[in-house]
Amino acid sequence: MSLKEALQKKSPYVYLLPEGTVQGQKVPVYFYLSERLLELLEEDAIRQAANAATLPGVVKAIYVMPDVHVGYGFPVGGVMATDTKEGIISPGSIGYDINCGVRLIATSLTADKVYPVREKLMQEILRNVPAGVGSTGKLKLSKKELAEVLVKGARWAVERGFGFEEDLQHIESEGALPGADPSKVSNTAYERGSGELGTVGSGNHFVEIQVVDEIYDEEISETLGLYEGQVTIMVHSGSRGLGHQVCVDYLKVAKDSLAKYGISLPDMQLACMPFSSPEGQSYFGAMKAAANYAFANRQILGYLTADTVRRFFGLSWEDLGYRLIYDLAHNIGKVEKHRVNGKVMELVVHRKGATRAFPPFHGEVPPAYRSIGQPVLIPGDVGRYSFLLVGQERSMEMSFGSACHGAGRLMSRSKAKELVRREGLEKVLEGLVVVAKGKGTIAEEIPQAYKDVSEVVRVVHELGIAKLVARMRPLGTLKG
DNA sequence: ATGTTC
Numbered sequence A: 001m002s003l004k005e006a007l008q009k010k011s012p013y014v015y016l017l018p019e020g021t022v023q024g025q026k027v028p029v030y031f032y033l034s035e036r037l038l039e040l041l042e043e044d045a046i047r048q049a050a051n052a053a054t055l056p057g058v059v060k061a062i063y064v065m066p067d068v069h070v071g072y073g074f075p076v077g078g079v080m081a082t083d084t085k086e087g088i089i090s091p092g093s094i095g096y097d098i099n100c101g102v103r104l105i106a107t108s109l110t111a112d113k114v115y116p117v118r119e120k121l122m123q124e125i126l127r128n129v130p131a132g133v134g135s136t137g138k139l140k141l142s143k144k145e146l147a148e149v150l151v152k153g154a155r156w157a158v159e160r161g162f163g164f165e166e167d168l169q170h171i172e173s174e175g176a177l178p179g180a181d182p183s184k185v186s187n188t189a190y191e192r193g194s195g196e197l198g199t200v201g202s203g204n205h206f207v208e209i210q211v212v213d214e215i216y217d218e219e220i221s222e223t224l225g226l227y228e229g230q231v232t233i234m235v236h237s238g239s240r241g242l243g244h245q246v247c248v249d250y251l252k253v254a255k256d257s258l259a260k261y262g263i264s265l266p267d268m269q270l271a272c273m274p275f276s277s278p279e280g281q282s283y284f285g286a287m288k289a290a291a292n293y294a295f296a297n298r299q300i301l302g303y304l305t306a307d308t309v310r311r312f313f314g315l316s317w318e319d320l321g322y323r324l325i326y327d328l329a330h331n332i333g334k335v336e337k338h339r340v341n342g343k344v345m346e347l348v349v350h351r352k353g354a355t356r357a358f359p360p361f362h363g364e365v366p367p368a369y370r371s372i373g374q375p376v377l378i379p380g381d382v383g384r385y386s387f388l389l390v391g392q393e394r395s396m397e398m399s400f401g402s403a404c405h406g407a408g409r410l411m412s413r414s415k416a417k418e419l420v421r422r423e424g425l426e427k428v429l430e431g432l433v434v435v436a437k438g439k440g441t442i443a444e445e446i447p448q449a450y451k452d453v454s455e456v457v458r459v460v461h462e463l464g465i466a467k468l469v470a471r472m473r474p475l476g477t478l479k480g
Numbered sequence B: 001a002t003g004t005t006c
Helices: A035-040 A042-054 A111-128 A145-153 A154-159 A165-170 A187-193 A218-224 A240-259 A278-312 A392-397 A413-423 A425-429 A440-444 A453-464
Strands: A008-013 A012-015 A029-032 A062-069 A076-083 A100-110 A206-215 A230-237 A322-328 A331-340 A343-352 A375-378 A384-389 A434-436 A465-480
Touching: A008 A434, A012 A042, A029 A042, A029 A453, A035 A453, A042 A062, A042 A076, A062 A453, A076 A440, A100 A375, A100 A440, A111 A206, A111 A278, A111 A465, A145 A154, A145 A187, A145 A278, A154 A165, A154 A278, A154 A440, A165 A322, A187 A240, A187 A278, A187 A331, A206 A278, A218 A465, A230 A278, A230 A465, A278 A331, A322 A375, A331 A392, A343 A425, A375 A453, A384 A453, A413 A425, A413 A440, A425 A440, A434 A440, A453 A465
Parallel strands: A029 A062, A434 A465
Antiparallel strands: A008 A012, A012 A029, A062 A076, A076 A343, A100 A230, A100 A322, A206 A230, A206 A465, A331 A343, A375 A384, A384 A465
């Protein structure tokens, strides 16, 4: 029997793989899916989530979001929590792109002003915002300067003039995870990171000019200062080569220490170390340093893009109406307190392709958003809508305070490129304004290669994990 | 995702 056949439908959108379904599975796995998304669920993704449920110190349940797909060891869209005392930390369950995340900036511009000049504006953004694999920015940091970035995160960028002090309040963890340890980051990672700060990268990463296209919740939109026809800027990027190298380095450390800690695994890609061990603490310190690099990266990218828009229209910052709505991580590990069987426990929450979605009045929701809940930003893929939701109370019991992160791939990169070869890029993109350094990335990232993100956000909305607030449509997209 | 098969 396949694992998919072992899934039990518990209620609309909730599918359970009971504990003990696979050898050594200590906790159940919950999949949050519509019937259509269930059809797309890969057997290997179910296997990966079940494998993680065998790891030492795993707590309560593994939760899988509707945008699930197979990843390295642990599925993208997966949430796992482990006990800080008895449990492990798993680099593969956080992901290669540490603190890959999203930033949304509001402006006072309206679409009628931007739409007619969108191609010219995007060419200007292409000139000013570095993108592409291995691209480098204007900054070239010494090891000492980079170590400062790794500790200060977004604040470092603000101090260098990339943005404003008040931005920091609207970033998850104020844009700097405490306890980052730059001494645990390898020289190779430093070398890869020294020239890449303030660059977009490749793959599904982008910088986009959008218009607020539909409002689902008037009252919450008003609190956020969002209205139909308003132009927004979205940044989707991460920790670039530096975070990638941290993951590579500590997967090796984890593999090399498995025997020492008596950890046996169903899949070597889940190589991990006890959280409280020296190896676990070194990875956690390095992971937080990489996360802070990503916060600084998005701070710079958001500022550079907004500044380009501002100059293009000849506006002051005040007239542009630059305002950071929120910035969040969707690939990260964090120590958080959660209620498990009526008891508050300190847990290492692994979110891989999953967004934190704390409800109204949670202590980590910024004061301005306290009564509405934490903004949850869901980036669309090329040519697709992006969404803004807010975290809801049920996320705390259903997913350790987490929601989905995006659409998830439907078509392999090679299949996408084949489609572009057959049909031609112009036809496939039908009128979308997409600028890029090279042609290769766009071909792999065409809209047809991704699942429908609207369906994904509908599931978390229906479940009461996060509430739909607004939808944004792209006016122009910068890709790597 | 990624100095994209270091």
